[in-house]
Amino acid sequence: MDAVGVLVAPRLRGDRVRLAVSGAQEKEITTSLKRFALVAFGGFIVNEALLAVLVWTSLLPQISSLILSTGIAAIVTFFASRNWAFRRLSKDPAPRMHLGR
Template identity: 60%
Template sequence: MLGQLIRFGLVGGLATLVHMLVGISLIGAGMAALFANLAAFLVAFGVSFIGHYGFSFPQKTASLSSAFKRFILVAIGGFLINESLLALYLWLALGPEVPGLILSTGSAAVVTFFVSRNWAFRAR
């Protein structure tokens, strides 16, 4: 499982880098930030799914179609967990924003890993 967790982190890091590069490039080209962020999320989602399907969980038994549909739900759920925890952290004024972002993102990543491993990429 440690190897899977490391591969998951590598793919997640790559997807995050792609997200940032696409978003920054689109904003630099004049696109509104919210639209650029959405476009960047969609590109990064593709990188994330392909990486997790082929690299993080290579022993999966779920079909490509099934894993894709499930991973969409996992990605949306991970985003909602991240955003909710960050909002709660900020609302409670528990500290500076950056540690809150790290905490919320890390928490969402742990949940996303286990749901991906045990549901999204596993056969029924």
């Protein structure tokens, strides 16, 4: 119910939120989304490859291998997203959201 309230409440109050996005910001968003798609795919590959190696070599029980490979893939994906996929292309300060009617 909270999600419905969040979606409906601004409309009932008559508030409208618009995000001012320039052409440069659109390009930056598109670039970040493409990079994130690569990071997500890479995280999947890291997870599956590490899980296959751990299960194949029988170094750990299967559940431990699953937990370890998923944890490592999550950490790799987090840092790749943070430091590459969503890195700002320009040196300008972060864009601000403009609220208005």
